[in-house]
Amino acid sequence: MVKIAILGYGTVGSGVVEVLETNGASINKRAGKNIEIKYVLDLKDFPGESVEKLIVHDVDIIMNDPEIKIVVEVMGGVEPAFTFVKKALENGKSVVTSNKELVAKHGAQLLAMAKEKKLNFLFEASVGGGIPIIRPLNQSLTADEITQITGILNGTTNYILTKMAREGLEFDAVLKEAQEKGYAERNPDADIKGFDSCRKIAILTSLAFGSQVDYEDIYTEGITNITDRDFKYAEKMNCAIKLLASSKMIDDVVYAMVAPFMISESHPLYSVNDVLNGIYINGNVIGDVMFFGAGAGKLPTASAVVTDVVDCAKHLGTNIMSLWSTNKRELGDISNSKKKFFIRVEGTVSDKLAEVKAAFGDVEVILVDGITDEFAVVTEEISEKAYEQGSKKIVGIINRIRIEK
């Protein structure tokens, strides 16, 4: 018997309770012991619900109970989660969390604390919801040097971009509908401005390359500038527009970035649509592998949390997770990184093309039937810096989207 406590009875917390109820028998068999929820910490009482008898309001009841071996933190946000998780580890309890803000900010420190005390700090659910990605990175790709991680890591923005592509709608209209359906939050900034993807790629990058990547250092651009016209060009180019979070190791330097990209049909993430997430990894011997599935949602996320609880229960007294060192990794300067750019320009080809070529070098012109007041070009591979310098020479650039090979 292993007794656990859950901090927070929101969407994920109630999902964890549901998963442990639904699949309890097989979960206990796999853990090799029975897992029992002793406490659920929440501000509310949930009168009449079956969880009512487990509810406590004082976190110290959990922290001071030596029977509790595993604490599940599913509150979200850095504080008070960080204080509670530290206290749990100090008091000899392993911790499972789905909290990407916490892991991105303090993961290295919490992993080191857990290791020192022969406990575990696991966070499979913090990236990719139910998709197994943290554990494969930690345990399955150990023969490889990772050279690239590129993912669609945010379901809300992927839903919005998929809907815009399919139905030709404007961003604001689709966002409103996503909010009504519960796919986007009332304050959608964390998703649509790319912050959520940024924290997730910071976690994956830190883990893959073994040292702390501060998410504040990652160039991050959201999807708020993408319009229905961009999709008209994308369709003409047989491309999808996706919010990609990526990190690449080039000559021992890691370059990381979150931004919308145009990707062609041959790209492995091209057909990852709706609220799905996809994560593509390249290793120097394994080549390409890809994982995809539901990147969020109550039950998939809870499934990942419970998987970590099972691993903690199987490994009481043994630390199993790789470390990433607390040493900060300086990221490479992306202004030197090269790619093709898709650029929309006001005016006509005959008036403007010479000017565009003078600024960006050779380009391919893209025209869409029915659009006459602007045109688009695709550059050769140029650096971010070359794009910035070129863009200052042109009046009337409407938008630019990077193109991923």
Add this chain to the structure above:
Amino acid sequence: MVKIAILGYGTVGSGVVEVLETNGASINKRAGKNIEIKYVLDLKDFPGESVEKLIVHDVDIIMNDPEIKIVVEVMGGVEPAFTFVKKALENGKSVVTSNKELVAKHGAQLLAMAKEKKLNFLFEASVGGGIPIIRPLNQSLTADEITQITGILNGTTNYILTKMAREGLEFDAVLKEAQEKGYAERNPDADIKGFDSCRKIAILTSLAFGSQVDYEDIYTEGITNITDRDFKYAEKMNCAIKLLASSKMIDDVVYAMVAPFMISESHPLYSVNDVLNGIYINGNVIGDVMFFGAGAGKLPTASAVVTDVVDCAKHLGTNIMSLWSTNKRELGDISNSKKKFFIRVEGTVSDKLAEVKAAFGDVEVILVDGITDEFAVVTEEISEKAYEQGSKKIVGIINRIRIEK
């Protein structure tokens, strides 16, 4: 320091040596100790190659050396691999294998032996080459009841089918080219008749559902009856033709099958092309997850083998792998399982359609420009048995392919 021995210096064996040389530093760091190859068993001497000094011809040198803690079996085939692996486990050595025939036939017994002796028997490379699938099934999906596994598990047949689809070529011509390129063996039966996929789905099914599935019990159909005309219809129907290996749990009964299927664009395996493998899993709480990557090849397969070596090295003295019980699982009778069938019939719609409808019920007619001596239909969902009975009533059925939703 952990000393290991490799049985067999063929494609995979030499790949394992190469991966340990290339990524030795990071592999040793992840294993927490240095991994050193002490012996390589092979019939040949490899004079002048760096492996020469490691070569032994007598397996007992390895079996009787107490320094050897991990034996890597990459010879293939059931014997003498089975005898060697049993002896290694009896002599207190953990075993890593890429040998699907061995695992499908004797996996349950070897897992039980390893567990009893607190050793490990690991076989990530036996299914899906480099794609992490055994470890995720064993360690990442522990919160779920698996309800379905469907995979493209054989790279050779996927290459052939992709090439036929793209270039409109006949099976024999593509097979010959694949043999010339080294993508298909001189005796291609194990691949093209579906036997390889059958062993792999037997392993995944045994592991997912926890008891021995005998591969001889799995209905297996290869791709040798697929012709260029089938692809003309598939194109008209916006479908791909893929060799799928699948097992599904329905009302506590497992149904397993290997056969070519038509799948539509919305199917998660639709865009898994060329020599790639893809494995799609459905769990009752996680929903759908998919894994894809290189399903074969020297280095991807070796990467998976070395990952298992690292896990063995980290867990000397501790058994980590789930068991599947040696109790045989009786599979459900597929003759009652229902699906739509694509059926090609000699003659014309006006002559034959009434007869076809009398045999199979309501059907949709599919016509392809330029094909006049035959036509095709798609049935409603009917059972395998109903198809068999109906097909006896029609003279001139050219081919039939199942359709996966």
